[in-house]
Amino acid sequence: MPLSRHAIVSTLPLDVIGGAETFTLDAYRAALGGAADVDLWCAVQPYTETAPQSERITHRYRRLTAADGVPAVAEETSFADLLRRLARYETVVIQQYLASLATVDMLAAAPPWQRYVLTSHGAEGHRDLFCRVFEPHARVSVVEVSRYAAERSQQRGIAASSVSAGVWSSDFRDPVPKTSAGPLRTVSVGRILPHKCFEVAIEAVGREHALTIIGPPSGDAAYETFLADRIATAGSVRSTGFVDTATRTALVAEADVLLANSSHVTYTGDTLDQAELFGLVILEAVAVGTLPIASDIPSFREIMEELSLSDWIYPQRDAAALAALLARVRDMPPDAVRDRVAAARDRAERAFLWDTYWQRLVDAAATHPTASPISMA
Amino acid sequence: MKLLFISNVFPPQVLGGYELGCLSIADACQRAGHEVTVVTSFPSGTLANCGTAHRLRVLRLFAPAHDLVGEGWAHRHSAAREGLGGIVPANCLALDNAIRAEKPDALWCFNPLGLGPVGILEVAAMSGVPTVVHLMDHLDAMVGISQNGFHITGRWAEAKRRLAAISCSHATLEQNSVIGEYGQTAVIPNGIPLGAATDQRRRFLRLAGAETVRLVYFGQIIPDKGVSGLVPAVRRLRRLLDRPVELHLVGRCPQDYEAKLRAWIRSDGIEDSFVWHGLLDRAGVDRVLADMHVAVLPLRVDEPFGYVGLEAAVQRLPVVAGARAGFTALLPPGYPFLIDDPMCVDEIVAAVAAVCRDQDACERWVDAACTQVRECGDLDREILPKCIAFIEQVRSEAATAPAVHGDLGNLLASWQMTRNLSRLVPEAPVAAVAAHRPAAWRRYARTLRSRLRDMVPETYRLQLRKVTSRLRRTPRRP
Numbered sequence: 128m129p130l131s132r133h134a135i136v137s138t139l140p141l142d143v144i145g146g147a148e149t150f151t152l153d154a155y156r157a158a159l160g161g162a163a164d165v166d167l168w169c170a171v172q173p174y175t176e177t178a179p180q181s182e183r184i185t186h187r188y189r190r191l192t193a194a195d196g197v198p199a200v201a202e203e204t205s206f207a208d209l210l211r212r213l214a215r216y217e218t219v220v221i222q223q224y225l226a227s228l229a230t231v232d233m234l235a236a237a238p239p240w241q242r243y244v245l246t247s248h249g250a251e252g253h254r255d256l257f258c259r260v261f262e263p264h265a266r267v268s269v270v271e272v273s274r275y276a277a278e279r280s281q282q283r284g285i286a287a288s289s290v291s292a293g294v295w296s297s298d299f300r301d302p303v304p305k306t307s308a309g310p311l312r313t314v315s316v317g318r319i320l321p322h323k324c325f326e327v328a329i330e331a332v333g334r335e336h337a338l339t340i341i342g343p344p345s346g347d348a349a350y351e352t353f354l355a356d357r358i359a360t361a362g363s364v365r366s367t368g369f370v371d372t373a374t375r376t377a378l379v380a381e382a383d384v385l386l387a388n389s390s391h392v393t394y395t396g397d398t399l400d401q402a403e404l405f406g407l408v409i410l411e412a413v414a415v416g417t418l419p420i421a422s423d424i425p426s427f428r429e430i431m432e433e434l435s436l437s438d439w440i441y442p443q444r445d446a447a448a449l450a451a452l453l454a455r456v457r458d459m460p461p462d463a464v465r466d467r468v469a470a471a472r473d474r475a476e477r478a479f480l481w482d483t484y485w486q487r488l489v490d491a492a493a494t495h496p497t498a499s500p501i502s503m504a
Numbered sequence: 505m506k507l508l509f510i511s512n513v514f515p516p517q518v519l520g521g522y523e524l525g526c527l528s529i530a531d532a533c534q535r536a537g538h539e540v541t542v543v544t545s546f547p548s549g550t551l552a553n554c555g556t557a558h559r560l561r562v563l564r565l566f567a568p569a570h571d572l573v574g575e576g577w578a579h580r581h582s583a584a585r586e587g588l589g590g591i592v593p594a595n596c597l598a599l600d601n602a603i604r605a606e607k608p609d610a611l612w613c614f615n616p617l618g619l620g621p622v623g624i625l626e627v628a629a630m631s632g633v634p635t636v637v638h639l640m641d642h643l644d645a646m647v648g649i650s651q652n653g654f655h656i657t658g659r660w661a662e663a664k665r666r667l668a669a670i671s672c673s674h675a676t677l678e679q680n681s682v683i684g685e686y687g688q689t690a691v692i693p694n695g696i697p698l699g700a701a702t703d704q705r706r707r708f709l710r711l712a713g714a715e716t717v718r719l720v721y722f723g724q725i726i727p728d729k730g731v732s733g734l735v736p737a738v739r740r741l742r743r744l745l746d747r748p749v750e751l752h753l754v755g756r757c758p759q760d761y762e763a764k765l766r767a768w769i770r771s772d773g774i775e776d777s778f779v780w781h782g783l784l785d786r787a788g789v790d791r792v793l794a795d796m797h798v799a800v801l802p803l804r805v806d807e808p809f810g811y812v813g814l815e816a817a818v819q820r821l822p823v824v825a826g827a828r829a830g831f832t833a834l835l836p837p838g839y840p841f842l843i844d845d846p847m848c849v850d851e852i853v854a855a856v857a858a859v860c861r862d863q864d865a866c867e868r869w870v871d872a873a874c875t876q877v878r879e880c881g882d883l884d885r886e887i888l889p890k891c892i893a894f895i896e897q898v899r900s901e902a903a904t905a906p907a908v909h910g911d912l913g914n915l916l917a918s919w920q921m922t923r924n925l926s927r928l929v930p931e932a933p934v935a936a937v938a939a940h941r942p943a944a945w946r947r948y949a950r951t952l953r954s955r956l957r958d959m960v961p962e963t964y965r966l967q968l969r970k971v972t973s974r975l976r977r978t979p980r981r982p
Contacts, residue, residue: 179931180653180922207655214658228925235654235922238662239626239914260924264917498913 133218137169138227147248151222161485210236226250243267263497275425276404288495292484293410302416302468304461311336314382318345321393331449334362343369385412387421390443434471508608512618514544521811526614565598589650591919592620611635625663630910634902639671644682668898673830676808690894695887708867716748720796723812725757730802730846737852754781801825802846824855
């Protein structure tokens with residue numbers, strides 16, 4: 128088959144559902160729309176171990192087709208073969224570049240005229256090693272998913288810019304006033320992981336409002352048990368488990384408020400370096416006319432400020448403050464809430480569209496390399 | 505035309521015919537009025553001294569890795585691997601500087617192995633100067649087999665795609681199309697400068713009566729060139745021809761191999777049939793050839809060209825050689841003394857016996873071969889003009905081709921990353937692992953096979969045999 132001009136490579140598998148995987152698949156769709164000539168590759172298995180190169184090249188990679196949003200395997204090959212083939216592309220975008228040492232192998236296998244774009248979604252298992260190994264150069268650009276993520280990269284000593292996206296223009300619905308009689312219908316979306324802090328939402332809604340938790344299990348049995356206990360003793364909280372995209376969108380659209388609760392501090396008191404690099408769910412809520420309320424972590428604040436919704440931010444893990452914001456929503460006229468969401472939607476359309484993502488990514492990569500060029504003879 | 509030649513080493517230091525070929529073409533270019541500068545590496549004390557570049561401008565700018573070439577550990581020593589199949593940053597910078605300083609009309613790249621061939625070709629591709637790679641060896645095989653600790657065959661293929669190549673034979677071009685293909689190619693056999701050559705033999709030297717049959721082998725005396733088969737061949741020829749047989753060996757022989765050969769000859773009791781001349785200069789070789797009846801040159805199974813065959817043919821010697829060597833394209837069709845398998849003693853014996861049996865027929869073939877080589881293989885008159893015409897064609901097409909926008913910083917940074925990583929996450933030393941863990945050895949063999957999978961089968965088998973035999977010889981760790 129003829130080779131495409133561009134490639135997107137995820138160093139992690141794309142067969143699990145999460146924000147990072149959704150972002151990668153949407154980036155592929157955006158590239159198809161923008162360049163119409165792109166291949167999508169992903170690792171078959173996650174590999175986080177620090178293996179020598181002779182073992183790394185035996186890992187398996189798959190080429191996917193996902194134009195209609197559903198990933199399907201087109202072919203499978205070894206990483207060694209992929210390295211050989213990657214050299215033919217004009218541009219290679221690596222998603223989750225800090226998750227695997229494969230990133231270094233790919234950069235080393237890149238001809239000097241090839242452009243590489245690196246994006247992280249938070250899986251940073253090899254961050255420190257990568258920073259020690261990385262040599263900045265003019266055709267490698269780090270383009271992160273948010274300004275916050277880009278600042279983190281700068282702090283590690285690697286120049287970065289950011290290009291954000293989270294909604295398709297076709298996803299937008301005209302916001303309508305939602306019924307205000309009775310308790311608020313709140314919804315919280317994400318995999319059942321400690322840093323998502325669903326327990327804060329449960330505590331904030333109390334017995335006054337309804338809460339639907341939408342998200343697949345993560346394998347963190349301790350947190351799942353902890354959360355199940357909280358749900359069992361709460362008033363009107365339910366958990367849907369995994370639902371497909373259409374159902375999730377419908378549930379978010381029906382809700383009055385979306386709660387994005389992520390925090391750097393978990394229910395056990397453990398602290399995380401970063402909870403989220405972006406906040407797709409906030410944009411998805413605005414797109415379907417639902418007001419988002421978000422915790423005060425840098426990535427959420429960045430999006431909320433961009434959407435002019437910074438008054439709907441509450442301090443991390445502060446259930447009382449969240450409850451106060453919910454009370455404020457309940458007391459607002461439905462038209463006023465709708466107007467806030469409509470204004471946010473207009474801003475989202477300007478700043479976070481997938482439809483323009485690929486071109487914005489290419490422009491950012493060209494104007495923000497990790498180093499200046501060295502001229503040739 | 506202002507030409508910048510690139511060669512891993514350059515006479516008086518040589519590895520083999522590739523470097524001598526580079527010298528003769530550079531000399532011919534100079535004679536034809538072109539301005540030639542050769543960029544090469546510092547002399548290395550371990551290499552053979554052969555040939556001299558009297559009138560050529562030679563810049564010895566490169567850092568070589570070829571001290572290790574041919575040694576048992578070449579494929580496992582990181583510097584050698586980088587030199588043979590990767591990038592040597594100093595050489596990329598040196599070439600870039602040379603191109604800036606010399607401002608040549610074209611780059612003519614000969615053997616880049618040992619210099620970090622991927623980096624050399626990438627610098628050439630990015631320089632904007634029309635570049636022709638002259639293929640006289642299986643570069644893809646060596647680049648492919650040296651990918652250990654790094655894996656940049658994609659870069660090698662992409663650099664090739666942006667460059668043109670002259671191949672000394674169709675088989676050599678095929679062997680160099682295993683990992684990607686060159687953008688433009690031409691098959692032009694190597695030639696020898698006949699105008700300047702000493703021509704001591706005007707006539708075919710007939711075997712008289714019970715005279716000793718004098719065979720000659722000249723060139724590198726190494727097992728790869730089929731030398732091992734000559735010992736049993738001589739033993740059997742002595743019996744078969746029922747007359748004395750001598751084999752004259754001219755060339756450099758590694759000490760350990762010479763000791764092994766001498767012991768073998770001694771154990772067969774045929775020391776009187778072997779005459780060792782050592783390494784001789786051009787005139788010395790011609791003096792030996794003048795007195796010989798047959799040149800026996802099995803050469804490599806996948807010999808790219810085999811200059812020695814051409815030199816023997818032009819000296820009116822019957823040439824018993826492997827039929828797949830590139831030089832045989834310059835022999836008349838049906839030349840009867842070629843053998844299919846240069847490692848097969850039976851075939852060598854049969855071909856030499858055929859030469860001795862029918863001297864009339866032999867003389868006719870020898871004269872025909874000499875005439876044809878003189879007509880078609882004259883470097884100055886036939887071969888160089890074809891090469892120059894091809895380079896002119898590449899130049900004219902390069903003028904309209906889109907520029908390759910690369911960056912030297914990218915080239916070096918991307919390579920440095922893999923070196924940084926290999927220091928932090930090192931490979932287990934293969935030999936040490938192999939000596940102690942048979943399972944690990946088998947795994948390495950499998951990896952090696954998969955690395956060589958795409959190679960032309962003959963080269964694959966040859967390389968695999970070489971590397972695995974080196975591994976077996978590796979002493980166990982105490």
